[in-house]
Amino acid sequence: MAQIIDGKAVSASVKAEVAEETEKLKEEKGLNVGLAVVIVGNDPASRVYVNNKKKACEAVGFQSFEYALDENTTQEQLLDLVNKLNSDTSVNGILVQLPLPKHIDEKAVINAISPAKDVDAFHPENVGRIMIGEYSFLPCTPAGVMRLIESTGVDITGKQCVVIGRSNIVGKPQAMLLLQKNGTVTICHSKTKNLKEICLGADILVVAIGRAKFVTGDMIKEGAVVIDVGMDRDENGKLCGDVDFESAEKKAGYITPVPGGVGPMTIAMLMKNTLTAAKQQAGIE
């Protein structure tokens, strides 16, 4: 039976580290850390994410600035706001909640965020930095996955690592991070042949597909580390992951649950990136 990787506990320890450093920055350097979160429209899921980010900011001692814009906001108005935040010294990190309404070009908005304040690490400059291993910020979800793997004590060096999913926000950066830690990495996607055989060779399996319970126990190598990034709904509408937890936990050595695995890590890593941004802008790091 697998050991459960407790994402809530690991994320709480990351947030505690951030809170402690934030307090020290305030006391010793008189520095406040600020995160601006911009939301356009009324998407209920986005609203929940933004509220959670606001709460996390309060918990670690950051100032949070929320900009809730009307669904009909034009691209020009949004770009004006981003430019204003780029030059606002009380704002260290800028996060524009995705998805944006269809009439707004997401790429144009991401590209307008100053790379120094791009705490989601979606700007092409930051994406490129990850490729060459000279990054300041890592995308929050893959960075959270790395912390979870680290928490197991399993050394990635020389391990067969399989990532299922090749999205720009999860799969691709995840593969790069595992490679940087000396894993031997295979990236799988919807056109991959022999997915089961490839998965069975994985010492570390990261699944980011978006299909409920897709990876089953018979696809998992005995003792593997299994990280489930998926956030899906099962046939009863209950939150679940891309991995069929029940069968997978019988084979895996370590496994993340959904909820309570990768999910809580994403916001914790966002807080960490914002702190890093504040320190860099103050010339401390």
Ligand code: NAP
């Ligand atoms: P995405 O952009 O839709 O990408 C999904 C990837 O899975 C694609 O690369 C796709 O391949 C691949 N895929 C789809 N069906 C497949 C199949 N049958 N076999 C193998 N690969 C297949 O999704 P995403 O944004 O990366 O998110 C993935 C999941 O993670 C979602 O459930 C999302 O909700 C969740 N998520 C969670 C967090 C968190 O904080 N916990 C953060 C981000 C995302 P192709 O490229 O060939 O189409």
